[in-house]
Amino acid sequence: MDGPLSTHPTDGTPDPGAAGPWRVGTRLGDAHDTRRARTLPFKLYLPDAPRPGGLILFSHGLGGTREGGARWLAHWASHGFAALAVQHPGSDAGVLGKGSPLGLRRALKAAMNPDELARRADDIRFVISRLGHDPRLPAAELPIGLAGHSFGAVTMQLLAGERRAGHPATPPDPRLRAVLALSPSARQPDAPPGLAQRFAHLRAPFMGITGSRDDGMGLSDISAANREQPYRHVPAxxxxxxxxxxxxxxxxxxxxxxxxxxxxAGLFAVRREPAVFIGDLLAASTAFWQAHLAGDAAAARWLVTDFPGRLRPIDRFEFK
Incomplete structure (x- = not known):
């Protein structure tokens, strides 16, 4: 493993938005799916806890790599969760090459298609199938959380039970306990079978995290308002x-x-410094995993009673 990413905090119960009590190491590797002739780079984050509270699998957005989600995964691991970032060939940084900004946008749009989404979902299924069999990966008996950003969030929505036209309905893995979608979406909301039916079978605990300026950034027809739709239509x-x-x-x-x-980062001219709300995002997401992946009732109560008081007036938090 590489060196530690965090240190033990002072005595007392850690704020879920601050570094957790466990030191974290990382491991790089590749999982090779011989049936599909597909090699999946991964990055594993492991806390030095006696037993992780669960395994969080992470899927990056279009043009990303196994380094995607590093800030979130390292933090969650410091709170005792193993975390595994999987890179998806065909919709990762490799599709971008060194073209012009317009050419890069065209390449990303071309990668955002149903076939790539199906391949991404099969990537995660394959990695799950290797748990407990590949010594570089965590144990098979750990409860599983799914997390992803953008196209990665859509990937995890599909694995958690979203029913999309053109994709066979496949039951979620029985070890699945919770789903966290960063920049989720419901593209083509008016297309059959309709959003109510699409999300009716996503029954695992679900958290959607987005922003008021979280649109498709010129790559898709997704608006910031659309990113709230998965939450609106999942069952309470x-x-x-x-x-x-x-x-x-x-x-x-x-x-x-x-x-x-x-x-x-090079394709989009957006904020470079960390957003002011990062601490609140870390706190909410960590408490979510503690509550619904590790089964911590105190974290579940904190999330709906204490956490809202941390937010700014321009932020919104809803639950059902």
Whole structure:
């Protein structure tokens, strides 16, 4: 493993927005799917906890790499979760080459298609199938959380039960416990079978995180308002709140990448410094995993009672 990413904090219960109690190391590797002749680079974040509270699988957005989500994954791992970022050939930084900005946008748009989405979902299924069999990967019995940014969020929505035209309905993995979608979306909301049917089967605890300026940045027809639609149409929790929507005022698309690739950052002229709401994003997402991946009832209560008081007037937090 590489060196630690965080250190032990002072005594007391850590703020979920601050570094957690565990040191974190990382490991790079490749998972090769011989059936599909497809090699998947990955980056594993492991806390030095006796047993991780669960495994969070992360899918990057268009033009990303296995370094995507690094800020989020390192933080969640410091709170005791193993985290695994998977790189998707065909919709990663490799499709961009060294073309003009217009050429790069065209390449990204071409990669955003149903076939690539299906390949991405199969990538995650393959990695899950290797848990407990590949010694470089975590144990198979860990509960699973799915997380992703943008096209990665859509990938995880599909794996969690979203029914999309052209994609066979496949039951979620029985180990799935929670889904966190950064910049989620519901493209073509008026197309059959309609949003109510598309999201009716996404029953796992779900958190959507987006911003008031989180549109498609010229790559798609997705508006900031559209990114709220998955939350609007997933069924409410049956035993207390388990579905959440967090909207940060002023947040733009790459604020939610966790670490944009060089290609992503170079393609879009957007804010370079960290967004002011990063601490609140880390706090909410960590409490979500603690509550619904690790089964921590105190974290579930904190999320709906104490967390809203941290937010700015221009932010919104909803749950059901």
């Amino acid at each position: 929790g049956s035993d207390g709140p388990s579905k959440y929507l967090l909207v940060f005022g002023g947040g733009n698309h790459l604020d939610f990448a966790g670490q944009a690739s060089h290609a992503e």
